[in-house]
Amino acid sequence: MSTRSKVITGVIAGFVLVLLACGYLYWTGAIRIPRSFSLEKYDYSELTEYEPETFVPDLILVNNEHLIGQDYDSDIVFYRDTDVLMNSRVVDAYGELSDYIRENLNDRLYVSSTYRSYEDQERVLEEEGEEIAAQPGCSEHQTGLAIDCYVMYHAGMGFIDSEAGKYVNSHCSEYGFIIRYPQGRKDITGFDYEPWHIRYVGHPHAEIITSYDITLEEYLGYIKTGEWYRFENYVIGCCSEDDIKVPEEFAGHGLTCSRDNLGRVIIWGSV
Ligand SMILES: [Zn+2]
Incomplete structure (x- = not known):
């Protein structure tokens, strides 16, 4: 084998080894490929007070920090x-x-x-x-x-x-x-x-979390108090537990509400 062939073979072997090592580390979870996650914002003009008839438990976060x-x-x-x-x-x-x-x-x-x-x-x-x-x-x-x-x-x-x-x-x-x-x-x-x-966690949250390959922690971390988002034919919003408001155009819709164990209420519905 010529020196040139040896160098090329060495480079290819090295590349394959690096790929295998990265694959192994990804598989073990030691490295993570950064994921970009964003939801389309919903621009409302006016918020109005909203009194949920009932709360579902779907989005309650329970982990070592949130008991x-x-x-x-x-x-x-x-x-x-x-x-x-x-x-x-x-x-x-x-x-x-x-x-x-x-x-x-x-x-x-x-x-x-x-x-x-x-x-x-x-x-x-x-x-x-x-x-x-x-x-x-x-x-x-x-x-x-x-x-x-x-x-x-x-x-x-x-x-x-x-x-x-x-x-x-x-x-x-x-x-x-x-x-x-x-x-x-x-x-x-x-x-x-x-x-x-x-x-x-119900719809559409399960689809969002799964399709963007994120965790419940990351999903709830992304959703901010006072913001409303769109996903397919759903709107999703977030308010503080003691100040529940929704865009006035949705006040008459059948909205679903869940506390998230972070002092907030997540509200959603199909529109
Ligand atoms: Zn279990």
Whole structure:
């Protein structure tokens, strides 16, 4: 081999090695490709006071920094005819996801954990230790909006190796869920990748978070008090909890409101 060929081969080999190393670091989450996320602003002319009839829990942020109290009020019900407890808000969405998997992938989606009370979480922490389990008040399982799922022979990290797990991970946003702890975002979410843990945030938030490949923390961090945004045929706005106002043209619309555990209310609706 001529010196010139050796140099070229060396350069190519070096390039491939660097690519492989970057791929490995990306896969382990040690490096992240910066993502650009922005929503189109909605320019309103006048805001008017708004009194929500009810609040849904969809966008409540629960993590190691944003806790919920022992007395956090979740509307917990049994899922269909089972003894599985979950937030009433999630039942239909999870039912549709589970039905799809049974009818189209010939598999059954099971729930290993959904609602856990503050006291349950204290017990889990004692059994599993701080490395794995969240502190009481830091687990979104306490809201009943998070579901840990599996299929037979594929639980935990193995869930992603099943057809059902792949489907859940790439399509759950269509049902209003997000993969709450995605690969390589531990610095933001506080958790390693959990392909089995889905969290209901509803529409259109699940689509936004998933299509822009961001976390719930980043999504709520982007949305600013007093701002309104557009996404497809939705408007999304944010107010302080004690001063709820909406653009006057939407005041008569069926708007949905959720507190975010950051002292704010997120309001949205299709227009
Ligand atoms: Zn979980």
